[in-house]
Amino acid sequence: MEPTYHQTLDVKGAKCPMPLVKSRKAIGELPVGHILRVIATDRGSVADFQGWVKAAKNVELVAQETTAESGQELYVHYLRRTA
Amino acid sequence: MTLAEVQTSAPAIPASALYQSLLRHDAPFILDVRNPDDFARWRIEGRAGLVVENVPYYDFIEDEEAATARIPAGRAVLVVCAKEGSSQYVAELLRERGIEASYLEGGILSWGNLYDRRDIVRAPWGRIIQIARPARGDVSFVIASDGAAAVIDPLRHTAPYRVAMAEAGARLTHIFDTHVHADHISGGPALSHESGAPYFVHPYDAIHPIDMLPATIAYTPLDDGQVFRVGQVELRAIWYPGHTLGQVNFLAVAPDGSRYLFTGDGIFLRSFGRPDLGGKGEAWTPLLYESMTRRLPPHLTDETVILPAHFSTLDEADAAGRVGATWGVVRRNNESLAHLASAEAFSTFVLGNLPEFPPQYVEIKRVNIGLRNPTEAEAEELELGKNVCALAQ
Numbered sequence: 001m002e003p004t005y006h007q008t009l010d011v012k013g014a015k016c017p018m019p020l021v022k023s024r025k026a027i028g029e030l031p032v033g034h035i036l037r038v039i040a041t042d043r044g045s046v047a048d049f050q051g052w053v054k055a056a057k058n059v060e061l062v063a064q065e066t067t068a069e070s071g072q073e074l075y076v077h078y079l080r081r082t083a
Numbered sequence: 084m085t086l087a088e089v090q091t092s093a094p095a096i097p098a099s100a101l102y103q104s105l106l107r108h109d110a111p112f113i114l115d116v117r118n119p120d121d122f123a124r125w126r127i128e129g130r131a132g133l134v135v136e137n138v139p140y141y142d143f144i145e146d147e148e149a150a151t152a153r154i155p156a157g158r159a160v161l162v163v164c165a166k167e168g169s170s171q172y173v174a175e176l177l178r179e180r181g182i183e184a185s186y187l188e189g190g191i192l193s194w195g196n197l198y199d200r201r202d203i204v205r206a207p208w209g210r211i212i213q214i215a216r217p218a219r220g221d222v223s224f225v226i227a228s229d230g231a232a233a234v235i236d237p238l239r240h241t242a243p244y245r246v247a248m249a250e251a252g253a254r255l256t257h258i259f260d261t262h263v264h265a266d267h268i269s270g271g272p273a274l275s276h277e278s279g280a281p282y283f284v285h286p287y288d289a290i291h292p293i294d295m296l297p298a299t300i301a302y303t304p305l306d307d308g309q310v311f312r313v314g315q316v317e318l319r320a321i322w323y324p325g326h327t328l329g330q331v332n333f334l335a336v337a338p339d340g341s342r343y344l345f346t347g348d349g350i351f352l353r354s355f356g357r358p359d360l361g362g363k364g365e366a367w368t369p370l371l372y373e374s375m376t377r378r379l380p381p382h383l384t385d386e387t388v389i390l391p392a393h394f395s396t397l398d399e400a401d402a403a404g405r406v407g408a409t410w411g412v413v414r415r416n417n418e419s420l421a422h423l424a425s426a427e428a429f430s431t432f433v434l435g436n437l438p439e440f441p442p443q444y445v446e447i448k449r450v451n452i453g454l455r456n457p458t459e460a461e462a463e464e465l466e467l468g469k470n471v472c473a474l475a476q
Contacts, residue, residue: 017140017169024144044165051118052141 228314261347325371
């Protein structure tokens with residue numbers, strides 16, 4: 001079941017490091033407690049987001065899921081701003 | 084910097100240039116900005132003393148100041164990531180702070196796929212060309228003489244061999260694998276398919292040792308003692324079971340009397356091939372002992388040049404990047420050969436020094452005899468990282 005979210009960031013087609021750079025920026029503009037849904041096509045984003053939230057001060061990785069859209073793998077990340 | 088794409092003024096360093104500097108041991112400070120898991124799995128290695136630091140690119144995004152402080156001052160920095168985007172991003176940040184930063188073109192992926200070609204010998208009778216994948220520690224050879232060429236232990240991508248043979252003006256006549264490999268996908272069947280030249284492998288290796296299933300690829304069985312002629316070079320197969328049941332060494336004798344022993348995963352310059360990758364370490368170790376103490380020695384002279392299929396550390400390559408040494412040098416310097424006094428002592432030493440068994444090695448052997456047919460992406464994944472075919476040092 002997909003978590004509830006407040007905003008979506010579409011970074012389909014963006015290559016590393018852009019999914020993470022844009023997510024960092026978008027999280028900063030979100031109210032504390034809100035959840036950002038990030039839709040990426042870069043497979044490396046899965047491991048990188050897991051590593052990032054360990055280093056990040058105010059981001060929590062709520063969930064990650066892999067889906068498909070017209071034959072293309074989508075990597076969806078749910079991030080909560082915690083502070 | 085725009086968020087749409089990375090724009091950088093940092094110079095791109097090709098993997099081939101990185102390799103030259105690793106051989107010279109004058110590489111810049113290497114900053115690997117991948118995540119720690121990927122870094123732990125596989126990284127750039129050079130000669131002893133090379134420092135590679137891991138600071139993930141998102142650490143720069145979170146706290147640029149703190150991340151930059153982890154880079155030694157006053158040194159040129161080569162930034163490395165998976166494909167190159169993040170390394171461009173970080174290199175640009177560093178340059179804005181006055182640090183001389185470049186990035187590895189194509190990322191560690193291009194390092195992993197770098198093929199390096201060098202002459203082992205170039206003589207009136209012909210050439211022995213070394214073709215290596217330095218990131219994996221994989222080494223293969225082309226023997227070219229009088230317009231004929233034999234390839235020994237070819238690696239997965241066939242283009243480097245076609246280029247080498249074209250440059251040597253030689254046509255492929257024989258393709259040999261010293262054994263069915265576990266760490267990398269052989270280029271042998273593909274080269275055979277492209278050229279029509281026969282692919283030779285010992286029949287004992289044409290059965291998957293764990294699945295107990297026979298090969299489905301086309302191959303020509305090798306015999307112990309079988310002799311081939313490649314131009315003016317005589318090539319003899321010497322059965323050397325242990326690492327696999329069907330491993331052979333090839334002894335090349337040139338018309339000037341010089342001798343070259345292609346040991347495959349038999350004797351390496353600083354170690355030797357482990358006997359457990361078929362899942363039968365205890366049963367195969369005595370075979371390996373027999374090969375090392377009885378089968379091979381009659382063919383060795385101190386002047387015979389040992390040319391193995393792997394290195395474990397770049398220090399095994401000389402300044403010119405050649406991974407070879409005379410038997411006289413190897414028998415003195417290879418400390419793992421000091422345990423051959425008795426079969427019992429040898430077994431104790433071997434079975435006590437087995438490195439981890441990479442699980443994908445069972446699958447790679449399947450691929451190499453045709454039991455599996457991976458996509459390019461799956462093949463890349465199977466071959467990720469450096470070989471672990473040698474006994475631990």
